[in-house]
Amino acid sequence: MIETIFPILYILAAAGFIFAIKWMNSPTTARRGVVVGEVGMLLAVVGTLLRYEVVNYEWILIAFFVGSAIGVPIAYIMPMTAVPQRTAFSHACGALAAALIGTAEYYSHTPHGFVMAALALETLLGFLTCTASLMAFGKLQEILPGRPFTYPGQNFVNLGVFGAAVAIAVTLVFAPEKMWLFPIFIALSLVFGLLLIIPIGGADMPTVIALLNSYAGLSASAMGFALDNKLLIVAGALDGSSGFILSVIMCRAMNRSFTNVLFGAFGAIQSSAKETKEERPVRSASAEEAAEILDAARSVVIIPGYGMAVAQAQHKLREMYDVLTRHGVDVRFAIHPVAGRMPGHMNVLLAEADVPYDRLVEMEEINGDFSRTDVALVIGANDVVNPAAQTDKTSPIAGMPILRAHEAQTVMVIKRGMSPGFAGIPNDLYYMDKTLMLFGDAKSFVTNIVKELGTATAS
Amino acid sequence: MNKYEIAIWIFMLAAFLGFELIRRVSPLLHTPLMSLTNAISAIAVVGAILITGAKDATPLSKTLGFIAVVASTVNLVSGYLITDRMLKMFKKRGGEKK
Numbered sequence: 001m002i003e004t005i006f007p008i009l010y011i012l013a014a015a016g017f018i019f020a021i022k023w024m025n026s027p028t029t030a031r032r033g034v035v036v037g038e039v040g041m042l043l044a045v046v047g048t049l050l051r052y053e054v055v056n057y058e059w060i061l062i063a064f065f066v067g068s069a070i071g072v073p074i075a076y077i078m079p080m081t082a083v084p085q086r087t088a089f090s091h092a093c094g095a096l097a098a099a100l101i102g103t104a105e106y107y108s109h110t111p112h113g114f115v116m117a118a119l120a121l122e123t124l125l126g127f128l129t130c131t132a133s134l135m136a137f138g139k140l141q142e143i144l145p146g147r148p149f150t151y152p153g154q155n156f157v158n159l160g161v162f163g164a165a166v167a168i169a170v171t172l173v174f175a176p177e178k179m180w181l182f183p184i185f186i187a188l189s190l191v192f193g194l195l196l197i198i199p200i201g202g203a204d205m206p207t208v209i210a211l212l213n214s215y216a217g218l219s220a221s222a223m224g225f226a227l228d229n230k231l232l233i234v235a236g237a238l239d240g241s242s243g244f245i246l247s248v249i250m251c252r253a254m255n256r257s258f259t260n261v262l263f264g265a266f267g268a269i270q271s272s273a274k275e276t277k278e279e280r281p282v283r284s285a286s287a288e289e290a291a292e293i294l295d296a297a298r299s300v301v302i303i304p305g306y307g308m309a310v311a312q313a314q315h316k317l318r319e320m321y322d323v324l325t326r327h328g329v330d331v332r333f334a335i336h337p338v339a340g341r342m343p344g345h346m347n348v349l350l351a352e353a354d355v356p357y358d359r360l361v362e363m364e365e366i367n368g369d370f371s372r373t374d375v376a377l378v379i380g381a382n383d384v385v386n387p388a389a390q391t392d393k394t395s396p397i398a399g400m401p402i403l404r405a406h407e408a409q410t411v412m413v414i415k416r417g418m419s420p421g422f423a424g425i426p427n428d429l430y431y432m433d434k435t436l437m438l439f440g441d442a443k444s445f446v447t448n449i450v451k452e453l454g455t456a457t458a459s
Numbered sequence: 460m461n462k463y464e465i466a467i468w469i470f471m472l473a474a475f476l477g478f479e480l481i482r483r484v485s486p487l488l489h490t491p492l493m494s495l496t497n498a499i500s501a502i503a504v505v506g507a508i509l510i511t512g513a514k515d516a517t518p519l520s521k522t523l524g525f526i527a528v529v530a531s532t533v534n535l536v537s538g539y540l541i542t543d544r545m546l547k548m549f550k551k552r553g554g555e556k557k
Contacts, residue, residue, distance in 0.1 A: 017499050018476065024492045025483045027549040034543045037495060041502070041535060048505045054512035059525050063511070067532020074533070075540030080548075083490060086541060090497050090534045097503040097531035104510045104520035104527070114463050213493055216500045223506045225466050233466055234473040235502040241477030242496040246489060337486055344489030348545050356552035362486050 009047030010231040016040020017235050021242065027357055044231055080352045081309050084209060084341040085140040091212045092133035098219040099126025103186065105226060110176050118225035120169035124189045125219035131193030133212050139197070140205060140341055148201035161192045200261075202306070203383070205341045207250040207261045214243025246343050253337035253363075255389075255399040282418070285436040287445060290412055291452030293436075294320075297374035297410075299330040301366060303403055304346050305339050307380020307415075311442035314353040317379065320446055321355060323453045332359050334366045334376075334403050336384040367404050376408035378429075380442050382415075386427045396425055411435040414442050491545045498538025504531035 016036045023033030048054065078086045102123035105111070111119060138144035165188035168181050200208050217239025224232030251258060294300060302321075308314060324331050333355065339346045347360050370376060378385050385405040388395040405411055406429050413430060415437060429435060438445055484492050510516065511524030
């Protein structure tokens with residue numbers, strides 16, 4: 001009886017996951033999506049617990065309890081700025097689970113042929129995603145230096161380690177009884193994960209996190225092949241393709257290829273390129289002047305970047321948005337696809353600060369409007385507004401799609417100083433005649449602007 | 460068709476379905492989307508339960524399975540909860556305010 005029910009539960013679970021992702025296409029249905037996703041997962045877990053193979057429950061229940069005791073606080077305590085880290089950590093957990101299951105399965109059944117191949121793939125992807133995600137977590141949390149770290153021959157070392165892991169995997173598929181090879185295989189997979197992230201800098205994190213998301217999914221899918229479980233195959237494939245698409249979107253938004261992101265160590269190469277440049281004059285302005293210009297404008301487009309997240313300026317920015325909107329100024333936010341440390345990072349931060357989501361506009365939609373915009377206010381963004389990406393063919397970011405802030409009537413840039421951005425590329429936007437540099441910490445500068453706007457209303 | 464062939468068919472169709480579904484998600488929601496798919500990848504918990512609860516589980520596979528259940532539960536619980544927490548924040552202009 002039970003045996004006829006659990007396939008139905010699995011099918012319903014898979015349908016739940018599909019609807020969950022489908023309903024993510026709009027903010028109005030997205031929360032419903034989470035609910036069906038949760039129901040799907042519940043059905044999957046219940047369906048599995050009911051299977052006749054499962055006879056011992058005590059350890060499973062203890063593990064559920066321990067896992068929830070760790071997971072629930074993470075979900076509620078983590079601030080929204082830390083969402084990229086949390087996601088990386090979560091990837092590490094999921095991948096670790098897949099890898100350990102593969103390992104346990106190998107030692108208890110020593111499968112052959114197709115199943116062994118799936119198992120090897122599951123274990124390889126699982127372990128490498130686990131250490132890679134932990135490295136990404138460390139870099140995002142700034143436990144580890146965020147700068148890319150490169151050394152000569154890095155790519156050869158990486159490919160060598162990966163090649164060795166694959167070679168052992170292939171050997172194991174044909175001769176699974178060579179048990180002594182398996183620990184070496186595990187070690188190589190773990191090391192490869194570490195090596196993969198060492199040369200990755202902060203600006204490439206959106207692509208890498210998406211890619212790790214994809215690997216974690218593919219690992220679960222491979223587990224489905226190994227255990228002959230179709231629900232795992234479907235859920236893993238959905239996750240795998242999702243992560244893959246997101247990383248492709250991120251790469252496109254930087255006009256770079258996958259191999260370039262993974263093996264190019266962006267930022268390290270260019271930092272020495274144009275260091276000796278003569279001092280060029282810039283115009284700067286005070287908060288009072290900035291407030292006056294903003295208040296007099298009809299349309300303002302704010303361009304946030306990772307610097308806004310670092311300075312935690314989003315709440316103050318929303319206050320400024322409120323005051324300006326009350327004064328009849330049309331204020332919108334232009335979101336570059338790779339702004340921040342994971343796809344969509346800026347949207348989440350601004351939504352947290354209560355900025356209505358219909359004010360958050362994608363790059364393609366808003367780029368045509370800049371020439372009709374009175375003020376473009378750049379806050380904590382740099383490379384995504386660098387006109388050199390379109391004008392200078394030799395620039396390291398040549399061809400990268402940018403927000404065309406330089407077409408606005410006036411450009412204001414909140415920045416700590418004149419140091420070049422992450423990629424170390426000088427930005428001509430700062431030296432334009434219509435550009436005003438607002439030097440200072442993003443949060444305190446916006447606070448001052450809000451204060452000035454307030455006094456202007458009172459008088 | 461043997462079962463491996465069926466499995467590969469299923470994988471291929473699910474992957475294409477995934478591509479088509481994700482392409483329609485607005486960049487606005489890319490972060491919650493990634494959290495959600497991350498939570499879905501916690502489906503590894505199914506495999507972890509099968510390993511841990513099996514009749515013939517050796518102490519080694521029981522230990523590994525136990526850690527796997529813990530890890531995937533962390534992934535599952537925090538993934539779903541934080542996705543919902545994020546989505547709660549997305550409000551339209553003029554929507555009801557507390």
